Amino acid sequence: MSITKEKIHEILLKATEIRGHILEMTCVAKSGHPGGSMSMSDILATLYFYWLKTNPKDPLWEERDYFVLAKGHAAPALYATLAMKGYFPVDELKTLRQLGSKLQGHPDKHSLSGVEMSTGSLGQGLSVMVGMALALKYDKKTNRVFGVLGDGECQEGQVWEAAMAAAHFRLGNICIFIDKNGLQIDGATKDVMNIDPLADKFASFGWDVFTIDGHNVHEIVSTLEKADRVTDKPVVIIANTVKGKGITFMENQVCYHGAPITEEQLIKAKCELDIVKGMHL
Amino acid sequence: MTLVAPRDYYGKALVELGKVDPNVFVLDADLSSSTKTGLFAKAFPDRFFNAGIAEQNAIGMAAGLANMGKTVFVSSFAMFISGRAWEQIRNTVAYTQLNVKVVATHAGVTVGEDGGTHQAIEDIAIMRPIPFLKVLVPADAIEAAQMVNVMAAEKGPFYMRMSRGASPLVFEGIDYQFKLGKSDIIRQGKDVTIVACGIMVDIALRAAQKLIANKINARVINLSSIKPIDEAVLIAAAKETGAIVTAEEHSVIGGMGSAVAEVIVKHAPVPIEMLGIEGVFGESGKPDELLEKHHLTVDGLIAKVHLVLARK
Numbered sequence: 001m002s003i004t005k006e007k008i009h010e011i012l013l014k015a016t017e018i019r020g021h022i023l024e025m026t027c028v029a030k031s032g033h034p035g036g037s038m039s040m041s042d043i044l045a046t047l048y049f050y051w052l053k054t055n056p057k058d059p060l061w062e063e064r065d066y067f068v069l070a071k072g073h074a075a076p077a078l079y080a081t082l083a084m085k086g087y088f089p090v091d092e093l094k095t096l097r098q099l100g101s102k103l104q105g106h107p108d109k110h111s112l113s114g115v116e117m118s119t120g121s122l123g124q125g126l127s128v129m130v131g132m133a134l135a136l137k138y139d140k141k142t143n144r145v146f147g148v149l150g151d152g153e154c155q156e157g158q159v160w161e162a163a164m165a166a167a168h169f170r171l172g173n174i175c176i177f178i179d180k181n182g183l184q185i186d187g188a189t190k191d192v193m194n195i196d197p198l199a200d201k202f203a204s205f206g207w208d209v210f211t212i213d214g215h216n217v218h219e220i221v222s223t224l225e226k227a228d229r230v231t232d233k234p235v236v237i238i239a240n241t242v243k244g245k246g247i248t249f250m251e252n253q254v255c256y257h258g259a260p261i262t263e264e265q266l267i268k269a270k271c272e273l274d275i276v277k278g279m280h281l
Numbered sequence: 282m283t284l285v286a287p288r289d290y291y292g293k294a295l296v297e298l299g300k301v302d303p304n305v306f307v308l309d310a311d312l313s314s315s316t317k318t319g320l321f322a323k324a325f326p327d328r329f330f331n332a333g334i335a336e337q338n339a340i341g342m343a344a345g346l347a348n349m350g351k352t353v354f355v356s357s358f359a360m361f362i363s364g365r366a367w368e369q370i371r372n373t374v375a376y377t378q379l380n381v382k383v384v385a386t387h388a389g390v391t392v393g394e395d396g397g398t399h400q401a402i403e404d405i406a407i408m409r410p411i412p413f414l415k416v417l418v419p420a421d422a423i424e425a426a427q428m429v430n431v432m433a434a435e436k437g438p439f440y441m442r443m444s445r446g447a448s449p450l451v452f453e454g455i456d457y458q459f460k461l462g463k464s465d466i467i468r469q470g471k472d473v474t475i476v477a478c479g480i481m482v483d484i485a486l487r488a489a490q491k492l493i494a495n496k497i498n499a500r501v502i503n504l505s506s507i508k509p510i511d512e513a514v515l516i517a518a519a520k521e522t523g524a525i526v527t528a529e530e531h532s533v534i535g536g537m538g539s540a541v542a543e544v545i546v547k548h549a550p551v552p553i554e555m556l557g558i559e560g561v562f563g564e565s566g567k568p569d570e571l572l573e574k575h576h577l578t579v580d581g582l583i584a585k586v587h588l589v590l591a592r593k
Contacts, residue, residue, distance in 0.1 A: 109377060117348055121372040127338045128373060131345015134330060135306075139349075158369075161338035169330070 007050065008217045009280040014084065015045035015217075016276045019246045021080035021093055023269050026260035029097040032105070035256035037077035039181040039214070039241040040148055044081045046220045047146060056086040059113045065143055066132055068117045070125025071150035071179065072106035073258070078115070079103050087114035123156025125149065126176065130162050133171040133234075147176045152184030154195045160205065163234075167206030172231040175224070179214065181243035183254045202236045214239025247272055282483075284447040288386045290422035291443065292317025294429035295354060296324045302433060306346050308332055308355040310339045316356040316386045336361045340369035340383070347379040352433055358392075359385035359401035359442050367407055374438045375414045381439075382432045388442040389530035390558065390575060391480065391568035400563030401442075406535025408440040409508055415461065416508040417441040418529075418537070420482035423452040424505055427459040435461060442479075444530060446568050449483045451503070462509035466518075470500035473586055473593075474518035474525045478504045478537045481528035481556070481577065488582040499586065507537050512544050519549035524589040526554045528582055530572075533557035552592035554585040 018041045026032035047067065048054065055061040069078050076096065083090045088102070095101035102111040106120025117132075119125050125147055133145045153159060166174050178198065186192045195201075199209045208230045212219045220239070227235040243257070244250030247269045250261065261269060299305050299321055311334045313319035322329035332339035336357055343355040356362070362385050363370070374381045385404060392400045408416050417432075417439060419425035425443055432439045457465070467482070468489050477485035482503045489499040500522055502514060519525060525545060527538035538555035545553060558575055572578055 117345075118373075118377040121368060124337075124341050124369055124373045127341020127369075128345040128348060130338070131342035131347070132349050133345070134342065135346045135349035135351055138327065158335075158337045158341065161332075161335035162341060165332060165335070165338055165342065168333075 003050070003218070003221045011045050011049055011217045012042070013277060013280040014049045015041045016246065016273050016280070017084060018045055018077060018080045020270065020273050021083070022076040023247070023261060023266055025076050025079070025093045025096040027263060027266050028094050030260060031097055032076055032260055033073040033258050034076065034260055035183070035243040035250065035253070036071060036150060036179065036181060037074040038245050038247070038250070039243045040074055040177070040179040041077055041245065042215045042217060043148060043177050043179065043220060043239055044077050046217050048081045048085055050221065051224050052146065053143070054085065056114065059087060063143060066116050066145045068125050068129050068145065068147040069107055069119055070147050071122065071153055072119035074148070075103070075105065075107050078107060082114040085114070088112065122150065122153040123158040126159055126162035126166070129174055129176070130165050130169070130171060133166070133174045134169060136173055137171065144173045144175060149176055149178050151178055151180040151182065151189050151195060151198065152192070154178065154198060155193045163202065163205045163207065166234040170232050171234050174234040175227045176236050177214070178236060178238045179241050180238055181241045183243045183252070183257060185257050187254060199238055206233060208233050208235045209238065210235070211238045211240070214241035215245060246276065282449040283453055285422040285450055286445065286447045287419050287422045287425035287443040288317045290426040291384060291429060292320035294426035295321040298429055298433055299325045299328065302352065304350070304352050305433065306330070306351045306353045308339050308343050308353065310334060310336045310357040310361065312357050318354070318356045336366040337369050340366040341373055343381045344373045344377065344379050347381045348377070352380050354382045354384055356384045356386065358399060359388035359404045360399055363401060363404035363408060363440065370414070370440070371411050375411045378413050378437055380436050383438070383440045385440065385442045387445045389444050389479070390563040390571040391444045391446050391530065392563070393445070393568040393571065394565050396565040397562040402532045402558045402563060403535070404442055405507060405529070405531050405537055406539070409535070409540060413438055415439045418478040418505055418507060419443060420479065420503045420505055421448060421451040423450055424459050431459055431461055444480050448480045451483050451486070459505060462506050462511060464502050464504045464506055464511035464514050466500060466514065467503050468499070468501035470498040471522055472498045473590055474500040474502060474522045475528060475582065475586070476502045476504050476515070476518070476525060476541050477528040478507065479530050481530060484577070484579055484582060485528055488579045488586070491579060492583060492586060497586065497590070504537055504541065507540055510540055510544060512548065515541055515544045516548045519545050519551040524552050524593045526556060526582065526585045526589050528556040528577070530577060531557050533559060552589050554589040556582055556585045
């Protein structure tokens with residue numbers, strides 16, 4: 001593996017920055033989904049600051065990789081990442097969810113540069129990725145399609161229709177993460193509607209399956225490298241994550257799925273993030 | 282008059298389009314032999330994808346292909362593609378303004394023997410309110426084929442619905458070209474206007490012919506472009522004939538008749554009678570028997586004309 005320790009620290013620093021933005025923007029908006037945004041921050045930081053072929057100066061660059069946020073409610077994580085990459089000014093993050101903002105509650109590709117597909121209604125993103133991958137394959141292009149689904153999202157039947165299709169069409173150009181934070185609005189995923197064994201399900205549908213710690217950048221990168229070598233079937237990386245990751249009082253708390261923290265809590269949270277930043281500087 | 286199922290010309294038009302436009306892709310959900318997309322599949326196997334019996338994923342895949350710049354036609358029976366995949370059409374296709382043409386066959390009660398589960402009588406009502414989505418109903422196979430080319434040329438999402446059976450070629454030997462948002466007066470008249478779509482257009486023409494015996498001169502409008510709707514032709518009809526009857530193989534709630542009423546109440550209120558399915562499900566039977574049962578016939582239409590004229 002070619003990634004250096006310095007690069008890993010850089011990615012973790014970016015992930016911490018993403019978390020800071022998530023907390024701030026949802027706090028200003030007084031709504032949004034911080035918990036599931038923070039659980040996938042390390043994945044997004046790794047993808048956008050190390051792995052994906054992107055060009056913020058030319059968002060429609062033909063050779064780019066495509067990223068679809070199937071779990072569209074984690075928009076704050078995507079918005080923070082895109083702003084930090086330079087797709088739009090970081091300043092705009094504070095307009096999240098306000099009337100007239102480009103930063104809609106769920107990603108809208110027509111209003112915001114860098115968003116490849118409008119999402120938000122769970123279960124529909126993977127089908128779109130299948131269509132995009134079919135087009136790339138037909139055009140004999142080597143660009144790849146990446147995406148992140150929620151674990152609760154896998155309760156949607158359409159996910160499995162799409163999973164069947166991706167394997168049927170031998171779409172080796174699809175690589176998705178399942179942000180398996182184990183919580184959804186109504187409680188623990190295993191209590192609301194158990195989706196396990198998720199790895200076995202995807203394997204039986206004909207996917208190449210990897211299971212990792214979704215907060216371990218080293219593991220994320222090495223798995224992406226392995227996934228890159230799979231060419232005849234779609235790849236799913238089941239990332240075990242912690243909802244609200246990075247802030248002690250938010251971790252594994254279902255109440256932060258769809259509700260922001262208070263301004264008081266934000267001060268405390270920022271202190272925690274500063275400590276983490278210090279560790280990686 | 283020659284009888285042709287609109288889906289036959291739909292399938293042929295897709296093949297012709299595929300020959301000149303390499304950017305056209307077609308999807309189906311295991312009904313390609315019925316919807317006639319199978320003709321395209323045979324001609325261009327690399328540009329056809331079968332989603333299997335999974336309409337939601339079919340719409341999603343179509344959206345993905347369109348998101349990469351392809352022009353995509355996706356077909357199934359009206360019931361399943363409009364009903365099962367409504368939210369996919371709404372949120373993934375229309376919200377994103379993608380270049381996906383949802384083309385439904387087997388709409389209405391003329392599905393026949395398969396019965397109520399397969400007879401979509403609500404699809405126009407549920408498709409019409411979706412922003413950016415245009416809604417078309419061809420009067421015959423000739424117009425269906427023309428619509429294929431119009432949809433391909435016009436970027437953005439469409440819903441087009443056709444009935445199952447062979448129906449008269451209304452435009453056979455006539456110089457006609459479908460235009461989006463434009464509805465033609467296909468028979469002039471001054472006493473009443475019949476606004477029809479789909480298989481009811483031919484029935485409307487025959488009813489108008491029969492009404493001459495009663496000294497009633499009926500105007501007939503083919504409202505094949507339900508959205509966008511031709512307000513001008515409807516307002517003129519209301520003002521000039523003073524009464525309107527709408528006729529469609531669809532529920533009277535929310536369908537083409539409702540679309541006409543929305544225009545008329547605002548701009549030129551005149552009495553309207555609506556002929557359609559009156560709040561019940563379909564059932565098994567021969568297509569003609571079902572049309573008879575729901576009064577979707579020449580005599581059924583004439584009865585509505587007399588009703589509206591009594592209110593004029």
